[in-house]
Amino acid sequence: MAKKPLSPTYGGQAVIEGVMMRGRDNLAVAVRKNNGEIVVHQEPVSTLAKKYPVLKYPLLRGIVALGESFTVGMKVLMFSANQFVEEEDKPEVKLSPWEGFLMVGLALVMAILLFVVLPLMGRSLIGNIIDSSFWGNVFESVLRMLILVGYISAVSLLKDIQRVFAYHGAEHKTINAFEAKKELTVENVRQFTTFHPRCGTSFLLFVVVVSAVIFSFLHYESLLMRFVMRIALLPLVAGISYEIIRFTGRHQEFFLWKALSMPGYWLQKLTTREPDDQMLEVAITSLQTVLEADAAESSKEKKPSMASEGEASLAEKPALSNETTS
Numbered sequence: 395m396a397k398k399p400l401s402p403t404y405g406g407q408a409v410i411e412g413v414m415m416r417g418r419d420n421l422a423v424a425v426r427k428n429n430g431e432i433v434v435h436q437e438p439v440s441t442l443a444k445k446y447p448v449l450k451y452p453l454l455r456g457i458v459a460l461g462e463s464f465t466v467g468m469k470v471l472m473f474s475a476n477q478f479v480e481e482e483d484k485p486e487v488k489l490s491p492w493e494g495f496l497m498v499g500l501a502l503v504m505a506i507l508l509f510v511v512l513p514l515m516g517r518s519l520i521g522n523i524i525d526s527s528f529w530g531n532v533f534e535s536v537l538r539m540l541i542l543v544g545y546i547s548a549v550s551l552l553k554d555i556q557r558v559f560a561y562h563g564a565e566h567k568t569i570n571a572f573e574a575k576k577e578l579t580v581e582n583v584r585q586f587t588t589f590h591p592r593c594g595t596s597f598l599l600f601v602v603v604v605s606a607v608i609f610s611f612l613h614y615e616s617l618l619m620r621f622v623m624r625i626a627l628l629p630l631v632a633g634i635s636y637e638i639i640r641f642t643g644r645h646q647e648f649f650l651w652k653a654l655s656m657p658g659y660w661l662q663k664l665t666t667r668e669p670d671d672q673m674l675e676v677a678i679t680s681l682q683t684v685l686e687a688d689a690a691e692s693s694k695e696k697k698p699s700m701a702s703e704g705e706a707s708l709a710e711k712p713a714l715s716n717e718t719t720s
Contacts, residue, residue, distance in 0.1 A: 404569060405592060406680065407467055408561035409474035413673075415565070415680040416466070419691045422683035423470045424676045425477050432676055433477055436683050438691075439466065456636025457629045463594075468497065508545060509602075510624050513538040518617055527613045535606030542602060546595075546664045556667060563588035564669035564677040566662075572685075578678045580671050588666040592643035595665045596658025600635040608634075 406415035412425030422436040442458050443449040449458045517524075517534040524530050549555050570586040571578060608627060614620050639658075642651040669677075 403592075404572060404681065404684065405590075406565050406569070406677075407463075407470070407594070408558050408565055409471050410478070410558065411561070411676075412474050413561050413565045413568075413677040413680045414467075414470040415568075415677075415684045417684040417688045420684050420687035421466065421470070422680045422687070423473055424680035424683070425474045426672065426676050427477055432679055434679060434683055435470075435473055436687055438687075452637050453630070453633035456633035456640075459636060460632050468501075472497075506625070508541055509538055510621065512541060514617060514620055514624070528610060531606065531610045531612070535602065535609070538605070539602050542598060543661070543664070546661070550664055559665055560667035560669045561673050561677070563666040564673040566590040566593065566666060567669065567674065568677040568681050572681060578682060580674045580678065583674050583678060584671070588668065589659045589662050590643075591646055591652075591655040591658065592639055593658065593662055593665075595662045596655065597635055597639050599658050599661050600638050601631055604635045604638070605631045 404415060404417050406413055408414075409423060409425065411427075412423060414421060414423040416439060419438055420436060421439045422434060424432050424434045426432050441462060443455060449455060513534045516537045517530050520533065521530070524533060550559060564583075566588045567583050567586045568578065569590055571583040574586070576582045605624075605627075608631060609624065612620070612623055614623060638654075642655050645651045646655065
């Protein structure tokens with residue numbers, strides 16, 4: 395008997411006063427402005443895996459997904475930030491692509507400093523106390539975990555970040571309601587949990603654990619070689635972590651895989667907050683926009699002859715076509 399194909403996986407991320415949702419062929423980001431209106435931007439998305447099928451294989455697909463998620467994430471963050479810049483009638487300070495590129499670069503440098511360089515330096519400082527390569531790797535991994543939890547805990551104290559985390563909770567609740575096949579209303583979505591097993595927060599936790607296992611097989615004495623090898627192996631670590639979170643996220647009915655997701659659940663308590671109804675409305679608007687766009691795309695694929703010659707496809711729409719709903 396043929397294996398039943400998996401339905402498209404929907405997910406997203408929180409942005410400034412809004413939520414981005416991504417589906418099979420489209421993404422949408424909904425942002426609530428200061429005047430109460432919800433600005434919605436929808437556009438088609440593509441993945442390298444469609445052009446190069448080899449990238450759909452395990453490990454490779456995780457690296458591709460991580461890179462594309464990071465790129466799309468920065469783009470929608472800039473879109474949400476620009477909504478409030480425009481609201482202040484200062485278009486001249488609107489974020490440019492170069493500024494976005496600089497933000498991405500700084501974020502990558504900060505991540506490397508915090509989660510690669512700092513743990514390695516900490517390990518070097520206690521090198522005279524722990525001369526075992528194995529226990530040195532254990533200490534480095536524990537330090538990396540503490541840095542991750544400490545960093546998230548520190549930023550969660552900021553008021554603006556707390557609102558982003560509340561929108562993160564709204565995103566999870568909405569996806570959980572959709573996967574439970576509930577009608578997407580504020581009343582229905584409100585009852586669901588802010589935890590989701592495929593969350594990026596859980597992914598970061600798996601990255602730390604998987605890196606601890608892989609790095610334990612490295613026995614370099616040189617600090618430089620340790621740094622180079624950790625950077626070189628990051629794609630492998632990301633690929634394995636992606637496969638784990640993908641598998642456990644789709645098999646939550648089995649107690650063992652559900653238990654494996656529990657540490658991510660605990661960490662998500664730091665990165666999510668209970669959203670209010672207005673935040674839920676924003677998340678629902680974003681997901682409904684994606685679902686409608688994906689449904690329209692599927693309809694065109696099934697009945698290409700019924701489309702009028704003058705009808706524009708989603709791919710022909712401008713990249714930043716704003717639509718406002720109240």
